[in-house]
Amino acid sequence: xxxxxxxxxxxxxxxxxxxxxxxxxxxxxxxxxxxxxxxxxxxxxxxxxxxxxxxxxxxxxxxxxxxxxxxxxxxxxxxxxxxxxxxxxxxxxxxxxxxxxxxxxxxxxxxxxxxxxxxxxxxxxxxxxxxxxxxxxxxxxxxxxxxxxxxxxxxxxxxxxxxxxxxxxxxxxxxxxxxxxxxxxxxxxxxxxxxxxxxxxxxxxxxxxxxxxxxxxxxxxxxxxxxxxxxxxxxxxxxxxxxxxxxxxxxxxxxxxxxxxxxxxxxxxxxxxxxxxxxxxxxxxxxxxxxxxxxxxxxxxxxxxxxxxxxxxxxxxxxxxxxxxxxxxxxxxxxxxxxxxxxxxxxxxxxxxxxxxxxxxxxxxxxxxxxxxxxxxxxxxxxxxxxxxxxxxxxxxxxxxxxxxxxxxxxxxxxxxxxxxxxxxxxxxxxxxxxxxxxxxxxxxxxxxxxxxxxxxxxxxxxxxxxxxxxxxxxxxxxxxxxxxxxxxxxxxxxxxxxxxxxxxxxxxxxxxxxxxxx
Numbered sequence: 001x002x003x004x005x006x007x008x009x010x011x012x013x014x015x016x017x018x019x020x021x022x023x024x025x026x027x028x029x030x031x032x033x034x035x036x037x038x039x040x041x042x043x044x045x046x047x048x049x050x051x052x053x054x055x056x057x058x059x060x061x062x063x064x065x066x067x068x069x070x071x072x073x074x075x076x077x078x079x080x081x082x083x084x085x086x087x088x089x090x091x092x093x094x095x096x097x098x099x100x101x102x103x104x105x106x107x108x109x110x111x112x113x114x115x116x117x118x119x120x121x122x123x124x125x126x127x128x129x130x131x132x133x134x135x136x137x138x139x140x141x142x143x144x145x146x147x148x149x150x151x152x153x154x155x156x157x158x159x160x161x162x163x164x165x166x167x168x169x170x171x172x173x174x175x176x177x178x179x180x181x182x183x184x185x186x187x188x189x190x191x192x193x194x195x196x197x198x199x200x201x202x203x204x205x206x207x208x209x210x211x212x213x214x215x216x217x218x219x220x221x222x223x224x225x226x227x228x229x230x231x232x233x234x235x236x237x238x239x240x241x242x243x244x245x246x247x248x249x250x251x252x253x254x255x256x257x258x259x260x261x262x263x264x265x266x267x268x269x270x271x272x273x274x275x276x277x278x279x280x281x282x283x284x285x286x287x288x289x290x291x292x293x294x295x296x297x298x299x300x301x302x303x304x305x306x307x308x309x310x311x312x313x314x315x316x317x318x319x320x321x322x323x324x325x326x327x328x329x330x331x332x333x334x335x336x337x338x339x340x341x342x343x344x345x346x347x348x349x350x351x352x353x354x355x356x357x358x359x360x361x362x363x364x365x366x367x368x369x370x371x372x373x374x375x376x377x378x379x380x381x382x383x384x385x386x387x388x389x390x391x392x393x394x395x396x397x398x399x400x401x402x403x404x405x406x407x408x409x410x411x412x413x414x415x416x417x418x419x420x421x422x423x424x425x426x427x428x429x430x431x432x433x434x435x436x437x438x439x440x441x442x443x444x445x446x447x448x449x450x451x452x453x454x455x456x457x458x459x460x461x462x463x464x465x466x467x468x469x470x471x472x473x474x475x476x477x478x479x480x481x482x483x484x485x486x487x488x489x490x491x492x493x494x495x496x497x498x499x500x501x502x503x504x505x506x507x508x509x510x511x512x513x514x515x516x517x518x519x
Contacts, residue, residue, distance in 0.1 A: 068121075225244045226419075268405075
């Protein structure tokens with residue numbers, strides 16, 4: 001299949017840096033919203049008289065709906081085009097935010113959060129697809145670097161703005177401002193997107209019987225049987241869903257194999273996952289993401305419940321982590337080739353070091369928090385190096401015709417492992433803290449050691465991923481030859497401009513990347 005951007009002859013193909021900015025701001029809105037709502041929970045509970053499972057569902061509905069729909073949303077972008085699906089998701093997110101801000105009851109708010117999650121999946125699934133298709137070489141590395149900056153900036157802003165917006169009681173709206181502020185921002189970005197985002201052609205042409213409805217339903221069911229028990233935990237019978245995940249996953253794989261065999265488009269194309277580079281890279285990315293989200297949760301428990309730091313001070317401790325994560329992004333695009341292939345391992349090593357040092361540095365009431373903050377900055381920078389360089393490795397190893405599969409897989413895995421890590425270490429730390437032989441300090445040390453062991457293995461996986469990957473210096477980023485013969489694809493006619501015009505730079509005028517990917 002061809003994934004090109006239609007533009008008149010004589011103009012540069014590939015989107016500009018401002019087009020990428022539109023994509024990244026939408027993704028940042030989704031990340032900020034998740035963090036802000038967590039901090040607005042007490043105000044929502046008091047105003048709407050919501051408590052217990054309904055309050056938990058209000059928080060988790062967003063992540064659950066987003067995780068379940070990520071892979072189908074990526075496939076939708078492949079069929080309809082990145083621009084169309086992204087703008088549709090942004091419009092839905094803006095309307096859903098308005099509905100949440102005007103909600104007068106818990107069911108309405110939960111329904112609005114579900115719509116926000118669905119819209120989030122439409123937006124964020126298109127970001128990696130757009131970068132994968134529209135950029136190549138140094139331009140792609142820079143785009144992924146700015147993506148890392150956006151992810152960290154969104155998390156940091158959400159952490160800072162959450163309590164501030166609720167406390168400010170803007171125009172008497174209280175917690176509702178958390179949602180209502182998305183409306184003017186979303187409308188502005190929507191207008192910019194209409195003007196700036198390129199009119200990309202769909203990468204596939206729909207054929208009769210090509211909709212893999214059984215595979216889509218099985219994928220959603222398998223994801224929910226894992227996410228619902230880990231997210232809600234109560235009532236007790238909900239854990240009975242977890243054992244159903246394995247047979248559903250097996251059935252999903254068999255169903256998708258039959259879909260591929262008959263030449264149709266599967267809901268989740270498993271073919272790119274067959275290469276060692278992709279498997280090792282996804283292992284590295286998933287393991288590091290699990291430890292990162294788990295560590296943030298552990299810090300919240302340990303600093304407030306055991307060390308009795310005030311909430312505002314405990315919130316500042318991991319702030320350096322998310323900011324340092326973003327600093328690593330621009331480094332990737334400008335690193336020398338020989339160093340760039342070592343960055344995934346270097347990042348895992350820094351992350352392991354941070355987890356090992358976290359229980360050792362002094363912190364607590366009457367003690368400065370900067371030593372722990374400095375250690376977490378090391379970990380955040382290491383995570384940024386690993387995350388961005390592994391994504392660059394994946395987008396190099398996976399042909400652009402499989403951009404939808406890569407986007408859906410990476411985003412879904414990140415959500416699943418994040419929920420799994422919080423459930424695992426969130427249960428381990430309190431259990432060890434209450435035990436007679438451990439206590440809170442030992443519990444925190446053992447949990448941090450467990451995280452360090454996971455990232456140490458991720459370092460090995462990163463080495464394997466790089467060792468099995470083709471060297472981009474020897475194999476330039478060219479169109480995938482399989483695009484013309486894959487029975488699941490319907491090739492388009494290449495745009496003649498693609499053969500001659502250089503790609504637009506990504507937030508820089510000092511470098512000129514190569515021609516755009518048209519695979």
